[in-house]
Amino acid sequence: MTDNEITHEIIGGATEVHRLLGAGLLESAYEACLCHEFAIRKIGFQKQNRCLSYTKKQTKLDCGFRLDLLVEKRIVVELKSVDALAPIQARPAD
Numbered sequence: 001m002t003d004n005e006i007t008h009e010i011i012g013g014a015t016e017v018h019r020l021l022g023a024g025l026l027e028s029a030y031e032a033c034l035c036h037e038f039a040i041r042k043i044g045f046q047k048q049n050r051c052l053s054y055t056k057k058q059t060k061l062d063c064g065f066r067l068d069l070l071v072e073k074r075i076v077v078e079l080k081s082v083d084a085l086a087p088i089q090a091r092p093a094d
Helices: 003-021 027-040
Strands: 045-047 051-056 059-066 069-071 075-077
Touching: 003 027, 003 075, 027 045, 027 069
Parallel strands: none
Antiparallel strands: 045 069, 051 059, 069 075
16 A cells, blocks of 8 residues: 555544544543554554654653554554644644
């Protein structure tokens, strides 16, 4: 699958989970259901078992930037469950 096809499946799965569960649940509930949806769709994923290090000003921080989901070993999915998006969450990626 191409990155666009994977992304299409991710968005479709997330939309289905939100349609079924609605709003107001904890992030962990959405994560469990999205993982189940990915399994149904035969989409490969790993959950919360990858930590990324961060290097800033020649200092490496191994403090564990944990990925929520890594889909098909190349697309990071960060889950959020909030009442409303803050401006920093709503801005487009650079």
